Amino acid sequence: MRRQSHNITLAIILVAVVALISLALPNKFLTVINFESMTSQFPEFGLLALAMLLAMLTGGIDLSVVSTANLSGVIAALVLANLSSVPVPVVILLAILAGIGTSAVCGLFNGTLITQVGVPPILATLGTQGLFLGIAVIITKGYSIGGFPEEFLIIGTGQLAIFPLPLIIFSVVALLIALMLRHTKQGFHMYMLGSSSTVARFSGVNNRRIVLNTYLLSGILSGLAAIVIISRVNSMRPGYGYAYLLQAVLVVILGGTDPNGGFGSVLGVVMAVVLLQVIQSGSNILAFTPFFKKFMWGFMLLLVMVINYFTNRFRERGGRIVKEVL
Numbered sequence: 518m519r520r521q522s523h524n525i526t527l528a529i530i531l532v533a534v535v536a537l538i539s540l541a542l543p544n545k546f547l548t549v550i551n552f553e554s555m556t557s558q559f560p561e562f563g564l565l566a567l568a569m570l571l572a573m574l575t576g577g578i579d580l581s582v583v584s585t586a587n588l589s590g591v592i593a594a595l596v597l598a599n600l601s602s603v604p605v606p607v608v609i610l611l612a613i614l615a616g617i618g619t620s621a622v623c624g625l626f627n628g629t630l631i632t633q634v635g636v637p638p639i640l641a642t643l644g645t646q647g648l649f650l651g652i653a654v655i656i657t658k659g660y661s662i663g664g665f666p667e668e669f670l671i672i673g674t675g676q677l678a679i680f681p682l683p684l685i686i687f688s689v690v691a692l693l694i695a696l697m698l699r700h701t702k703q704g705f706h707m708y709m710l711g712s713s714s715t716v717a718r719f720s721g722v723n724n725r726r727i728v729l730n731t732y733l734l735s736g737i738l739s740g741l742a743a744i745v746i747i748s749r750v751n752s753m754r755p756g757y758g759y760a761y762l763l764q765a766v767l768v769v770i771l772g773g774t775d776p777n778g779g780f781g782s783v784l785g786v787v788m789a790v791v792l793l794q795v796i797q798s799g800s801n802i803l804a805f806t807p808f809f810k811k812f813m814w815g816f817m818l819l820l821v822m823v824i825n826y827f828t829n830r831f832r833e834r835g836g837r838i839v840k841e842v843l
Contacts, residue, residue, distance in 0.1 A: 523773035527788045534792060538799040545802050553681060557674070557749065559794035560687035562761040563787070564742035566768040567694055568735040570786050573769055574698075575731050576711045576778025577638030581627060582739045583762045584649035587755050589620040590743035591653045594662040594753040597669060605666045612669070617740040623649055624736020628729035653755040661754035665747070673749030683745050690741065695783035703730055711778025760811065767818045768793055776822075 539546050565582045572579035593616030600608045623645065630641040675682040698704035706727045709717045718724055747753045772789035774781030800810055 524782065524785050524788065527771070527773065527785060527792070531788055531792045531795070534795055538795060542799060542802055546799060549679075551798060551802075553679075555794050555798050556684040557681040558797075559790050560681075560683035561742055561746050561749070561758065562764050562768070563687045563790040564690060564738050564745065565758075565761050566765040566772075566786055566790055567691060567783065568738035568742070569765045569769045570772070570774055570781055570783070571694070571707070571731050571735050571738070572638065572642075573774050573776060574707045574711045574778055574781050575728055576714070577631065577728070577731075578642065578766075578776075579627065579732065579735045580639065580642040580762065581623065581646040581649055582735065582742075582765060583758055584646045584653070585620050585623040585736055585739040586743040586746065586761075587753075587757060588623065588649040588653045589616040589740040590747045590753040590757070591656055591662065591755065592616055592619045593744060594665070594747055595656070597665045597747075598662050605668050608666065609669045613744055616744050617737055620736040620738075620740025620743065621733060622736070623739070624733040625729070627736065628732035631732065632725040632728050650755060657755055659755065661752045663752035665751055670748050670751055673745050673747070683749065686741070686745060690738070691783050691787055694738075698783065703727065707731060708779055711775075711780070713779075760814075763811070763814050763818070764793060767814055767821070770818065771821050 545551070565586065568582045569579055593612040596612040596615045597608060600611065603611070627638075627642055627645055630636045630645070631638050634641075636644075671682065672686075673683055677685055698707065706717065706722045709720065709722060710724055710727050714724055717727075743753075746758065750757075768789045769781070769786055770776060771792070772781065772785030772787075774785065796813075797810065800813070805813075
């Protein structure tokens with residue numbers, strides 16, 4: 518009930534924002550060109566937001582999603598740039614496998630730090646955030662890598678009918694994650710672990726394995742985001758997309774995910790991603806400065822957390838009153 522109520526509220530807000538921006542920017546916002554621009558941009562941080570969602574459902578957080586994507590993108594870019602003698606389809610497959618394989622290792626490293634060493638998720642991923650980015654800088658010496666095969670660029674710039682391929686990739690991944698959360702033991706145990714690790718443990722759940730699998734999946738999603746990114750911009754350099762971290766956290770919380778774990782949905786995150794992209798697109802058309810956008814994202818994050826805090830207090834107070842009456 519709580520999830521459905523939040524999603525309905527978010528849908529109403531989304532419709533209202535689209536209507537307001539359309540009225541403020543007639544003949545500019547609701548155009549095919551703007552639609553194509555928006556739907557080719559948000560899948561990148563949308564995939565990172567899904568990675569963040571998985572970590573937060575268990576009561577943790579993954580601050581290394583962007584750095585994982587950076588390192589994975591660098592590895593994939595090196596494969597694409599240095600194996601020109603290999604047939605193009607093989608190079609593309611190797612690059613994708615290398616990028617996602619690297620991100621999987623990063624995710625396992627995060628999970629191992631948390632489950633085996635006992636480092637809190639926020640500290641573990643804060644440390645690996647700098648570690649993964651530093652490795653990427655060392656490998657590239659700070660320079661960008663480019664010149665990828667044209668066939669690879671189709672992933673980030675191609676279309677199927679009127680729909681950009683990045684949008685299709687994001688939609689398929691979001692559907693698979695939603696099915697995983699709803700219909701598998703991993704998903705059920707992630708919600709249980711986020712609600713109460715003690716209850717989950719006494720229910721026979723292997724908490725360490727669930728956390729390790731969660732951060733592995735988070736890493737893989739970051740690697741997939743890296744493939745989409747480098748195929749869209751036709752280059753890769755360490756530090757790309759540094760603003761995506763704040764946006765990913767904002768999107769997940771705006772989508773109704775409880776930072777303490779145990780509550781959240783893919784549908785809420787998807788609607789929040791679209792809402793954020795609509796606002797960002799309107800800001801670009803109105804020529805707002807990047808500094809104002811950062812201020813706006815930070816303000817929105819704090820506002821949503823304050824609203825959620827008072828909403829939860831009101832709900833708890835209402836529950837106590839009902840119990841007293843009964």
